[in-house]
Amino acid sequence: MFWDGRIITVTALCQHAAGAAVLYLESGSLEKCDAALNIGVPTIKWRAPVGANYKMNVACRLNAAKDRVGVGIVIRDSNGIVCGAFCTSTVHGxxxxxxxxxxILVGLRFALDIGIFRVEVEEGCSDLIGMVQKGSPCLAANGVLVDDICGFIPNFQFIIWLFVVLFFFC
Incomplete structure (x- = not known):
């Protein structure tokens, strides 16, 4: 991946981003952004999960040139504190x-591995959310993946699916 004028691995970038997020949250201060940076993209503000829940944000991005997909997961508590971050890359399939x-499967496994059992999952694929909410068995073409996700749900004390609009900058 080419980032900040140099080649960097997805893992290194995710670790740097997670570290920067933690430092920002721990600083307790907000820096003002230059108004000239506003490029007309609607501002979307992260909302804290309710009560004792955690919020899981997931993202994936295709690098078509290398036939790889970068995956990132961040789990935060109701104060916005990062409780877990995970990144990996896989073969595009x-x-x-x-x-x-x-x-989502990687994110759910990660949440369980670190002991998170009450989660609000923010996802940008409304079709996926709809199929998961309908439950298993899913007879759609990609139904096996939906069934796998549904198989994880009983492991959680609480799980809710929230649709978020994704913005991509190229």
């Missing part, structure tokens, strides 16, 4: 829906 479903 499907369409938008499949990549998002696989990312």
């Amino acid at each position: 499907g369409d938008f829906f499949q990549e998002h479903a696989r990312t």
Whole structure:
């Protein structure tokens, strides 16, 4: 990945981003942004999860040149404190829906591995959310992935699916 004028691995970038997020949150101060940086993109503000829940934000991005998909997961508590961050890259093996479903599977496994059992999952694929909410068995073409996600749900004390609009900058 080419970032900040140099080649950097996805893992290094995710670790740097997680570290920067923690430093920002721990600083307790907000820096003002230059108004000239506003490029007309609607501002979307992160909302804290309710009560004792945690919020999981997931993202995946295709690098078509290398046939790889970068996956990032951040889990935060109701104060916005990062409780867990995970990143990886995998071989590209499907369409938008499949990549998002696989990312959700990685995120759910990660949440369980670190002891998070009450989670609000923010996802940008409304079709995936709709199919997961309908439950298993899913007879759609990608139904096996939906069934796998549904198989994780009983492991959580609380889980809710929230649709978020994704913005991509190229």
